[in-house]
Amino acid sequence: xxxxxxxxxxxxxxxxxxxxxxxxxxxxxxxxxxxxxxxxxxxxxxxxxxxxxxxxxxxxxxxxxxxxxxxxxxxxxxxxxxxxxxxxxxxxxxxxxxxxxxxxxxxxxxxxxxxxxxxxxxxxxxxxxxxxxxxxxxxxxxxxxxxxxxxxxxxxxxxxxxxxxxxxxxxxxxxxxxxxxxxxxxxxxxxx
Ligand SMILES: O=P(O)(O)OC[C@H]1O[C@](O)(CO)[C@@H](O)[C@@H]1O
Numbered sequence: 001x002x003x004x005x006x007x008x009x010x011x012x013x014x015x016x017x018x019x020x021x022x023x024x025x026x027x028x029x030x031x032x033x034x035x036x037x038x039x040x041x042x043x044x045x046x047x048x049x050x051x052x053x054x055x056x057x058x059x060x061x062x063x064x065x066x067x068x069x070x071x072x073x074x075x076x077x078x079x080x081x082x083x084x085x086x087x088x089x090x091x092x093x094x095x096x097x098x099x100x101x102x103x104x105x106x107x108x109x110x111x112x113x114x115x116x117x118x119x120x121x122x123x124x125x126x127x128x129x130x131x132x133x134x135x136x137x138x139x140x141x142x143x144x145x146x147x148x149x150x151x152x153x154x155x156x157x158x159x160x161x162x163x164x165x166x167x168x169x170x171x172x173x174x175x176x177x178x179x180x181x182x183x184x185x186x187x188x189x190x191x192x
Contacts, residue, residue: 014064014075018108021079021152027063034058034085037093039169042176043086050085057081058090072159079152080112080145087178087185091115094142096167103141103157105133111147113184115173116140122174124186127153140168144177146184 015024034050037058041047050056059080066074083090094115097103105114107127114125114133117140125133127143133153135141145151172189179185 008067008069008072009065016077016154021062021077023062023064023075023077025065027065027067027074029063030061031057032059032061032093037091040091040093041085041088043088046086056083058083059092066159068159068162070158070160073156074159076155077108077152078143078155079150080110080143081150082110082145082148084179089144089146089177089179089184091142091144091177093165094140094168094173095163095165096140097137097157097161098164098167099158099160099162100137101158101161102137103135103155103161105135105143106154106156107131107133108152108154110145110149110151112151112153113144113146113177115142115144115175115177117172117174119171124175124177127151140171140173142168142173146177146179 033055035055061076061078063076066072068074080090107129109129112127114127116123118138127133174189175186176189177184
């Protein structure tokens, strides 16, 4: 037995129900409403109006019981609802891993995109069912629903990576993604 054998969760199988978007056994669930995305949309007045007008759910995250601690490998299913706020497609808050480590997402359903920013360069990965998006260490990441139906993906990440949301508020994400007349419009994060 290794020194790591005192495990917080035993070896197990985790059942994913694609129709219901649930994990079983299930760990913590997170619901992010529009009010949780303060300071992230370029049009703050449109954001405030959406908060006042029912504060809709933008996305939810269901996790397995694997904890976010060093050496563990947690998983979660994120579902982003379709929608725009003043043309900006609905998205996750986005974060940097303070303890720089990589992460993968697997698109399960819908159509999304993975926006990554290392402080200088921006990268975009189109996400359709079956696509694995890889985020290397040091790249902040945000997911965006670019379709007309809910966009769901599986995330698998090192439990000690952490979530730094202040990094995105301070540095932005390089670009923003808007719904254009003929597809996606990528605009400069600051000037867009
Ligand atoms: O943490 P954010 O930026 O709100 O985005 C949620 C997504 O990111 C994760 O925290 C994983 O990076 C997942 O739990 C979820 O997929």
